[in-house]
Amino acid sequence: xxxxxxxxxxxxxxxGWFAEGRIWVKVSGxxxxxRLYPDYPDAQPxxxxxxxxxxxxxTWGTDWPHPRLERDMPDDGHLLDLFNRWTPDTDLRRKILxxxxxxxxxxxxxxxxxxxxxxxxxxxxRVNPALAADLRPPTPLPRDQGxxxxxx
Numbered sequence: 001x002x003x004x005x006x007x008x009x010x011x012x013x014x015x016g017w018f019a020e021g022r023i024w025v026k027v028s029g030x031x032x033x034x035r036l037y038p039d040y041p042d043a044q045p046x047x048x049x050x051x052x053x054x055x056x057x058x059t060w061g062t063d064w065p066h067p068r069l070e071r072d073m074p075d076d077g078h079l080l081d082l083f084n085r086w087t088p089d090t091d092l093r094r095k096i097l098x099x100x101x102x103x104x105x106x107x108x109x110x111x112x113x114x115x116x117x118x119x120x121x122x123x124x125x126r127v128n129p130a131l132a133a134d135l136r137p138p139t140p141l142p143r144d145q146g147x148x149x150x151x152x
Contacts, residue, residue, distance in 0.1 A: 018050075021057050024104060025050055027096070028061045030074075030082065037072040039082065047086045055092055059101045 017023045027050055030043035051058060060083055062076040087093050101107070144150050 019053055024057050026059045028063045044086050058096050060096050
């Protein structure tokens with residue numbers, strides 16, 4: 001998780017990359033930026049700003065099992081309720097919960113005959129090939145015999 005102060009260079013760069021569609025954001029972990037358990041009202045403006053900035057590059061998740069949590073354990077069902085409350089538009093919720101993750105991870109949709117819901121099946125590649133280049137880890141720094149980074 002990136003921790004950067006609003007207005008910082010790192011925060012500005014990430015916001016620019018996000019607005020340009022170069023990175024994805026998972027809107028979750030309201031409990032990580034707020035201490036106002038259990039409704040985290042001060043996290044709602046952050047959620048709304050991210051959704052407004054680029055709803056095509058957002059996914060959502062509970063962050064279960066909530067690693068390194070040092071205070072009140074959030075209720076995952078309540079976190080979903082908050083997401084639904086903070087994202088009242090049903091088409092936008094579907095985009096964030098279903099369509100965007102399917103695009104990010106390369107799932108193909110099909111409607112089963114007589115089925116009332118959508119089903120997913122994964123392509124051979126778990127990651128959409130069009131996005132794969134953006135998801136590769138950066139080239140590691142050269143290291144000396146002791147494993148310490150050395151300047152190139």
